[in-house]
Amino acid sequence: MIEAVGLAKRFGPVEAVSDVTFTAGAGRVTGLVGPNGAGKSTTLRMLLGLVTPDAGTATFGGTPYRELLAPGSTVGAVLDIAAAHPASTARGHLATVAALAGHARVRIDQVIDTVDLRSFADRRVKGFSTGMRQRLALATALLGDPAVLVLDEPSNGLDPAGIVWLRTFVRDFAASGRTVLVSSHVLTDLEHSVDDLVLIDRGRTTWTGSLAEFTAHGTTLEQAFLALTTKELTP
Ligand SMILES: Nc1ncnc2c1ncn2[C@@H]1O[C@H](COP(=O)(O)OP(=O)(O)OP(=O)(O)O)[C@@H](O)[C@H]1O
Ligand SMILES: [Mg+2]
Numbered sequence: 001m002i003e004a005v006g007l008a009k010r011f012g013p014v015e016a017v018s019d020v021t022f023t024a025g026a027g028r029v030t031g032l033v034g035p036n037g038a039g040k041s042t043t044l045r046m047l048l049g050l051v052t053p054d055a056g057t058a059t060f061g062g063t064p065y066r067e068l069l070a071p072g073s074t075v076g077a078v079l080d081i082a083a084a085h086p087a088s089t090a091r092g093h094l095a096t097v098a099a100l101a102g103h104a105r106v107r108i109d110q111v112i113d114t115v116d117l118r119s120f121a122d123r124r125v126k127g128f129s130t131g132m133r134q135r136l137a138l139a140t141a142l143l144g145d146p147a148v149l150v151l152d153e154p155s156n157g158l159d160p161a162g163i164v165w166l167r168t169f170v171r172d173f174a175a176s177g178r179t180v181l182v183s184s185h186v187l188t189d190l191e192h193s194v195d196d197l198v199l200i201d202r203g204r205t206t207w208t209g210s211l212a213e214f215t216a217h218g219t220t221l222e223q224a225f226l227a228l229t230t231k232e233l234t235p
Contacts, residue, residue, distance in 0.1 A: 001024065001025050001061055002150075003062075004021060004043065004047065004056065005056055006055055006056035007043060007055070008053060008203075016042040017039040017043055018202075018203035019205070020056070021205055024180075024196070024198075025196070028174055028196055029194045030181050030194060030195065030197070031194035031196070031197050031211075032183040032198045033183070033184055033187050033199055034200035040185070041183070044183060072101045072143070073146055074146055075146050076143075076146035076148070077149070077150040078138055079150075079152045080137075083137065083140070084136060086125050088124065088125055090112070090120060090132075093125060094136075115142070116135065116165065117132070117135045117139060129157070130158075131159060131162050134154060135162075149179070149182075151170075154182060163189075170193050171193060182194070188221055191221050196208070196210050196211065197209065
């Protein structure tokens with residue numbers, strides 16, 4: 001389980017995150033949703049120990065990321081898709097990461113199959129489309145066979161078939177008892193993939209609960225989201 005309590009982070013004059021509190025449970029897909037600049041990426045970076053919070057705590061099963069004994073096989077994350085060397089092939093990149101992190105070599109072919117990148121696994125990364133890069137980044141995150149997956153705007157750059165594929169992938173991942181936290185600035189991107197929603201606006205969590213509770217008031221997702229982010233109505 002992922003637990004964030006009272007997270008806050010200021011960058012100079014910018015209060016990126018002021019009060020973010022939520023949990024993401026095992027066996028569930030949790031969507032972190034909010035408009036551009038709401039503080040989603042900063043929140044995910046604090047969870048992963050890449051940004052030190054000014055206040056609050058972020059833990060995985062009670063342990064902060066930096067104190068996990070085997071972080072690579074506990075949490076897989078895709079925050080940024082530009083990590084592979086342009087001259088390496090997808091397979092070469094996966095082999096390098098697996099060697100550095102001490103993951104079994106057999107995982108390389110397994111993740112290539114999992115994310116369906118076999119047809120371009122031996123091509124150089126510099127010629128990859130955004131969707132191919134997304135799949136490679138996801139494959140890299142899965143090398144350690146993690147129990148938790150954290151994805152920042154994973155559907156960016158995916159075509160409709162890729163979006164359906166990703167949705168099925170995260171649902172299956174959670175159905176095996178694992179935890180998925182996925183961000184998006186487009187709520188409708190997530191309506192077919194999440195169990196729970198965490199809404200974030202101007203650095204604060206404004207609503208948390210199940211997708212079913214969110215739409216229980218007879219409004220559409222879009223109406224409920226706009227109402228919460230503009231604070232004109234409460235669904
Ligand atoms: N390293 C940084 N230095 C200065 N300001 C930052 C930094 N990182 C984020 N910010 C600011 O913090 C705020 C929140 O940014 P963040 O990237 O977390 O938002 P987001 O919800 O991920 O947005 P988007 O949907 O556009 O990805 C923004 O005002 C952003 O400009
Ligand atoms: Mg972001």
